[in-house]
Amino acid sequence: MPELDRVEDVTATERPEPLVRGDDRLTPSTDARFRLDFDDAAHRLVTLRHGAMLFDLAPLPEGHVFAVRTPHLEARVTGTVFLVEVQESGTAVEVFEGSVLVLDEGRAxxxxAGQRVGDVQAAALRVEGEAAARARGRPAPLAATNEEGRASSPAPRRRRRANAPPRAAPPTPEAARALIVEGEAEEALALARSVPPSPTWRYVEADALRALGRGAAAASAYDDAAGGLEG
Structure with missing residues (x-):
């Protein structure tokens, strides 16, 4: 299995080998076209232009970001097992273990685990994903559902040019605070932890923790944010 560092534009072979780096393992489909930008260990990016890729990632240190960008959306994680597949009408994402924050046209x-957006067609990689989740000690979900817990078969998204993946609009503290107001504090917390740390985002994290009833953690986050502003 080749070591994973920085890989320019790649088209997988008929029998693609998994790419590995430490405890991380990336397995492309036979028709995958992708680019890896891992020069900055704290902010790693995979640009998936076509096909599918299974990600089996070790938990990331605080403040680190691992992102997967396609022509349709961007997925950010902190350590998990998930599958991303670029299709004609959109991008499908399925989570087998952990959680993934999906950024799509300004919506987070x-x-x-057990939820998905779209219908993944890469059956072999789905089997590998379920096995990887079991290897981590978590039973693989019986059936993937959408983010609201229902069976997922969303309407296809409009097609975009596959050769020009757009950069997802960066998340803003205002958007995260709006999620808290709407009762989506967990989503706001995940959003705050998916970006490089700063006092402003630390305050957002504290607000989300307080909304979730995690008073001690919120107090610590408020102290950290105040200390960052003083520095």
Missing amino acids: RLLR
């Missing part, structure tokens, strides 16, 4: 959605 938190997918947990």
Whole structure:
């Protein structure tokens, strides 16, 4: 299995080998076209232009970001097992373990294990994903559901040019606070933890923790944010 560091534009072979780096393992489909930008260990990016890729990632240190960008959306994680597949009408994301924050046209959605957006067609990689989840000690979900817990078969998204993946609009503290107001504190917390740390985002994290009833953690986050502003 080749070591994973920085890989330019790649088209997988008929029998693609998994890419590994430490405890991380990336397995592309036979038709995958992708680019890896891992020069900055704290902010790693996979640009998936076509096909599918299974990600089996070790938990990331605080403040680190791992993102997968497609022509249709961006997924950010902190350590999990998930599958991303670029299709003609959109991008499908399925989570087998952990959680994934999906950024799509300014909307943030938190997918947990057993949830998905779209219908993944890469059956072999789905089997590998379920096995990887079991290997971590978590039973693989019986059936993937959408982010609201229902069976997922969303309407296809409009097609965009596959050769020009857009950069997802960066999340804003205002958007995260709006999620808290709407009762989506967990999504706001995931959003705050998916970006590079700053005092402003630390305050957002504290607000989300307080909304979730985690008073001690919220107090610690408020102290950290205040200390960052003083520095």
